[in-house]
Amino acid sequence: MDLRHLDTEPSREEREAVDAVIGEGETLATVPLREARRLRAHLLPALHALQDRVGRITEGGLGYVCRRLHVPPAEAWGVVTFYALFNVDEERPTTVAHVCDDVACRLAGAERICGELAGTLGPEGKAVKGRGWMRSPCLGLCDQAPAALLVVPGAPPTEVLWGGVDAPSVAEAVRSGTAPERGGVQPLQPREALHLLRRVGQVDPTDIDAWRRSGGGAGLRRALELGPAEVIALVGRSGLVGRGGAAFPTARKWEAVARQPARPHHLVCNADESEPGTFKDRVLMEQDPYTVVEGVAIAAFAVGSELARIYVRDEYPLARQRLQHAIDTLRQRGWLGDDVLGRGVKLDVELVRGAGAYICGEETALLNSMEGLRGEPRQKPPFPSDSGLFGQPTAINNVETLANVPLILTEGPEAWAARGVPGSAGTRLFCLAGHVRRPGVVEVGMGTTLREVIALGGGTPSGRPVRAVLLGGAAGGFVTADQLDVPLTFEDTRRIGATMGSGVVLVLDDSADIADLLRRITAFFRDESCGQCVPCRVGTVRMEEWVARRSSGGSADPALLDDLGAVLRDASICGLGQTAASAVQSAVRLGLLGGGR
Amino acid sequence: MIELEIDGQKVTVPEGTTLMEAAATLGISTPTLCWAPNLDPATACRVCVVEVEGSRVLVPACGRKAEAGMVVRTNSDRVRTSRKMVLELLGSSVDLSAAEQVKPWMASLGADPSRMGPAAPPSAAGERDAARAGHHHATDGATAATVCQPIKVDNELYVRDYGKCILCYKCVDACGEQAQASFAIAVAGRGFDARISTELDKPLTDSACVYCGNCIGVCPTGALQPVTEHELRQEGAWEPERQTQTDTICPYCGVGCTLTLHVQDDRIVKVTSPHDASVTGGHLCIKGRFGTRFVAPRGS
Numbered sequence: 045m046d047l048r049h050l051d052t053e054p055s056r057e058e059r060e061a062v063d064a065v066i067g068e069g070e071t072l073a074t075v076p077l078r079e080a081r082r083l084r085a086h087l088l089p090a091l092h093a094l095q096d097r098v099g100r101i102t103e104g105g106l107g108y109v110c111r112r113l114h115v116p117p118a119e120a121w122g123v124v125t126f127y128a129l130f131n132v133d134e135e136r137p138t139t140v141a142h143v144c145d146d147v148a149c150r151l152a153g154a155e156r157i158c159g160e161l162a163g164t165l166g167p168e169g170k171a172v173k174g175r176g177w178m179r180s181p182c183l184g185l186c187d188q189a190p191a192a193l194l195v196v197p198g199a200p201p202t203e204v205l206w207g208g209v210d211a212p213s214v215a216e217a218v219r220s221g222t223a224p225e226r227g228g229v230q231p232l233q234p235r236e237a238l239h240l241l242r243r244v245g246q247v248d249p250t251d252i253d254a255w256r257r258s259g260g261g262a263g264l265r266r267a268l269e270l271g272p273a274e275v276i277a278l279v280g281r282s283g284l285v286g287r288g289g290a291a292f293p294t295a296r297k298w299e300a301v302a303r304q305p306a307r308p309h310h311l312v313c314n315a316d317e318s319e320p321g322t323f324k325d326r327v328l329m330e331q332d333p334y335t336v337v338e339g340v341a342i343a344a345f346a347v348g349s350e351l352a353r354i355y356v357r358d359e360y361p362l363a364r365q366r367l368q369h370a371i372d373t374l375r376q377r378g379w380l381g382d383d384v385l386g387r388g389v390k391l392d393v394e395l396v397r398g399a400g401a402y403i404c405g406e407e408t409a410l411l412n413s414m415e416g417l418r419g420e421p422r423q424k425p426p427f428p429s430d431s432g433l434f435g436q437p438t439a440i441n442n443v444e445t446l447a448n449v450p451l452i453l454t455e456g457p458e459a460w461a462a463r464g465v466p467g468s469a470g471t472r473l474f475c476l477a478g479h480v481r482r483p484g485v486v487e488v489g490m491g492t493t494l495r496e497v498i499a500l501g502g503g504t505p506s507g508r509p510v511r512a513v514l515l516g517g518a519a520g521g522f523v524t525a526d527q528l529d530v531p532l533t534f535e536d537t538r539r540i541g542a543t544m545g546s547g548v549v550l551v552l553d554d555s556a557d558i559a560d561l562l563r564r565i566t567a568f569f570r571d572e573s574c575g576q577c578v579p580c581r582v583g584t585v586r587m588e589e590w591v592a593r594r595s596s597g598g599s600a601d602p603a604l605l606d607d608l609g610a611v612l613r614d615a616s617i618c619g620l621g622q623t624a625a626s627a628v629q630s631a632v633r634l635g636l637l638g639g640g641r
Numbered sequence: 642m643i644e645l646e647i648d649g650q651k652v653t654v655p656e657g658t659t660l661m662e663a664a665a666t667l668g669i670s671t672p673t674l675c676w677a678p679n680l681d682p683a684t685a686c687r688v689c690v691v692e693v694e695g696s697r698v699l700v701p702a703c704g705r706k707a708e709a710g711m712v713v714r715t716n717s718d719r720v721r722t723s724r725k726m727v728l729e730l731l732g733s734s735v736d737l738s739a740a741e742q743v744k745p746w747m748a749s750l751g752a753d754p755s756r757m758g759p760a761a762p763p764s765a766a767g768e769r770d771a772a773r774a775g776h777h778h779a780t781d782g783a784t785a786a787t788v789c790q791p792i793k794v795d796n797e798l799y800v801r802d803y804g805k806c807i808l809c810y811k812c813v814d815a816c817g818e819q820a821q822a823s824f825a826i827a828v829a830g831r832g833f834d835a836r837i838s839t840e841l842d843k844p845l846t847d848s849a850c851v852y853c854g855n856c857i858g859v860c861p862t863g864a865l866q867p868v869t870e871h872e873l874r875q876e877g878a879w880e881p882e883r884q885t886q887t888d889t890i891c892p893y894c895g896v897g898c899t900l901t902l903h904v905q906d907d908r909i910v911k912v913t914s915p916h917d918a919s920v921t922g923g924h925l926c927i928k929g930r931f932g933t934r935f936v937a938p939r940g941s
């Protein structure tokens with residue numbers, strides 16, 4: 045490709061930051077297309093380097109990255125402006141607190157905090173001497189709501205996700221450039237009840253020896269003994285299905301990749317966790333990172349991939365740090381590398397950073413993002429098992445899905461499955477938050493009722509009755525107080541028109557302003573739509589307008605909502621659009637907006 | 642060969658045939674906006690969706706390949722509702738006045754964009770280009786947001802009227818890998834704020850654009866127009882029904898591209914190339930597309 049480039053120069057620190065991740069080097073005049081595609085995968089890391097160092101992607105920095113990586117400047121601009129955490133805007137603060145104003149944090153007073161910050165730090169998104177604050181969609185810290193993410197550029201940059209914030213503490217963090225580290229977590233349940241969460245609060249997540257003493261690594265060792273085909277067979281017998289929302293049988297996905305003649309195969313762990321109200325994967329990655337990496341390694345071994353990748357949302361700095369530490373120490377000890385445990389197997393794991401886009405959790409958008417493209421979903425077919433990352437056969441799995449795999453191999457598939465019920469095997473993590481006394485991640489056998497799960501949170505803080513639960517996240521729907529005895533299985537939730545989705549259980553007492561939540565949810569989908577297809581790009585805007593009219597007592601045509609729901613569900617390219625109307629439609633159906641249907 | 646059923650009729654087509662092509666062999670026409678005969682399907686606009694038995698959602702007929710045993714419906718209630726909604730969503734957010742092909746579809750599906758509410762005022766110049774991903778101003782729902790905005794006029798050959806842009810990706814594909822390889826434009830931003838843009842929204846004259854006009858050639862809505870056409874339209878003097886179209890060979894170089902000259906009142910008002918022309922595939926260069934002034938009468 046012969047490209048016309050920007051002729052602007054980077055500053056010395058911008059050049060250093062970029063060179064540190066892609067190496068120093070000369071810019072070649074042209075490169076073959078294949079090479080260009082390989083270079084392109086470095087685009088996001090290079091942009092992160094700029095953003096980390098100076099808090100902005102300047103024209104000089106962008107021009108340099110484009111020349112080094114042979115990316116057309118217009119395309120790079122398309123990528124930069126796709127991701128919410130890349131800043132191209134002179135007015136936007138570089139030292140910034142991203143303040144969550146999403147569903148759980150709203151219930152904990154986020155709007156009040158934003159109002160106060162506008163007074164103390166100035167208007168949202170406007171820098172005052174480079175500093176300021178911005179609103180953010182769900183930061184995945186709903187158990188410690190309200191939450192904020194502090195980002196300060198530098199070498200190295202400061203990134204802290206912390207909870208229990210109020211306006212003065214956010215303002216202080218922005219002024220000082222520091223925020224308190226979070227303490228450890230204690231599970232809500234007794235040790236005997238925990239399997240996937242058994243190490244949380246018990247085993248130091250940064251100590252490989254402690255992890256080994258607690259039985260860590262036995263799953264990978266067993267996998268290497270069994271061989272890929274037997275691992276897939278065992279996982280198949282367990283009945284494990286994906287925990288990322290779509291509930292697809294994991295072994296079937298692996299088998300579809302393993303049998304492909306094309307090489308290499310890829311395994312990608314989806315740690316983009318951005319569904320509002322979801323934080324279970326964060327807890328696993330922060331509190332038991334070794335087991336997550338172990339599960340990823342086993343999956344890679346099973347599908348025939350030598351290099352697995354974990355795509356972690358950028359809003360999870362601690363999770364990234366802990367995973368990287370786990371990967372590094374596992375490699376030092378020979379659990380990863382060119383000759384794993386001396387068995388002649390090559391297996392490694394690498395982290396990839398997201399940049400602020402919920403849609404990148406959709407598996408094909410995630411692949412595009414890893415290739416250095418805009419995070420736009422691909423039309424399926426082809427499915428990733430046929431043509432995934434760089435066009436190669438690829439399996440994509442959720443963090444919780446993979447964290448279960450070591451357990452399945454060590455306990456045996458039957459024992460693992462028996463904690464659930466037929467058709468919904470094993471245990472499942474739920475993200476309990478909202479109006480509960482003790483929010484947090486809980487682990488229960490599938491088939492446990494929603495009422496029992498909520499009870500683990502110790503009731504509503506106000507003592508007021510539960511009115512509804514947002515089950516499954518913004519892409520899920522509402523469940524009313526009279527439906528709380530629904531057993532949490534795929535079938536039973538489907539029967540009442542609900543979904544477990546990503547395991548969100550956001551409890552709402554009878555004081556909750558459901559119209560306000562719906563306004564936030566519809567704004568979320570409008571913000572997070574990739575914009576590729578008409579039903580979702582425009583439909584999410586019309587949904588937001590519909591809810592705004594309806595909640596302010598204006599006229600909102602029910603037939604229009606039906607039609608919007610239909611086109612979103614039926615004609616959108618991906619799951620974002622397909623589920624974007626479900627929360628609103630369920631609220632209307634259940635009469636939660638008042639005024640009946 | 643593959644056998645499938647479309648609207649109750651059996652049809653046999655070669656492997657690799659799309660559902661749209663298969664339907665066409667039965668005389669069933671499919672509306673399309675983002676599809677073009679000389680580009681890979683972007684499957685973005687979704688106006689072509691059809692129902693395939695066993696599929697949870699509708700599928701884009703323009704890009705989906707026929708499979709043996711498929712049972713396809715192109716005119717079910719679900720299909721009509723989604724197509725109508727796609728047109729209403731576009732009609733309520735984009736200026737479709739120059740997209741003539743849409744009008745009969747709107748009429749036959751009973752699409753009524755006005756039920757989305759009165760249009761919001763247009764954006765100021767540069768406003769949509771400055772939108773930040775993941776952030777937008779809250780709406781009160783009183784008006785329906787649109788992409789309307791001032792026309793971008795930054796060069797002498799063509800204008801960009803993005804208030805008419807349906808974001809079909811065709812211009813980007815034609816400018817990039819699939820034809821021109823100039824990569825002057827791309828989709829920037831996200832969601833409803835997504836837009837076609839040069840790097841940093843620079844004027845075309847500062848971009849990689851070589852004015853081949855291939856983006857104009859594929860644009861389905863008149864968002865991209867040669868200056869001549871744009872000016873005639875502004876004057877109300879653009880009259881396609883009075884224009885003649887004559888195919889000839891470009892006089893400039895030895896490649897021999899087929900040109901179609903659109904002539905109104907003895908003046909060449911636009912140059913295109915047939916998408917099935919073997920040499921061009923519908924794509925030209927700046928000379929063939931714009932270099933016609935030497936044929937015009939002196940002084941005009």
Ligand SMILES: Cc1cc2nc3c(=O)[nH]c(=O)nc-3n(C[C@H](O)[C@H](O)[C@H](O)COP(=O)(O)O)c2cc1C
Nearest residue numbers: 286287288314316317405406407441442445619620
């Ligand atoms: C808009 C959208 C966002 C998604 N976000 C995530 C996510 O953050 N994490 C995840 O594991 N799956 C997410 N998914 C589901 C993935 O597409 C995919 O089904 C999943 O990662 C597969 O893993 P599993 O089979 O282990 O569940 C998302 C899907 C959609 C449509």
Ligand code: SF4
Nearest residue numbers: 574576577580618621
């Ligand atoms: S449904 Fe929405 S997010 Fe998915 S491809 Fe279409 S526009 Fe993008």
Ligand code: SF4
Nearest residue numbers: 816850851853854856
């Ligand atoms: S005129 Fe040619 S080079 Fe310029 S933007 Fe259009 S397709 Fe690209």
Ligand code: SF4
Nearest residue numbers: 806807809810812860
């Ligand atoms: S300018 Fe025209 S060709 Fe380009 S995306 Fe918009 S409508 Fe499509």
Ligand code: FES
Nearest residue numbers: 684686687689703
């Ligand atoms: S014409 Fe098929 S999706 Fe646009």
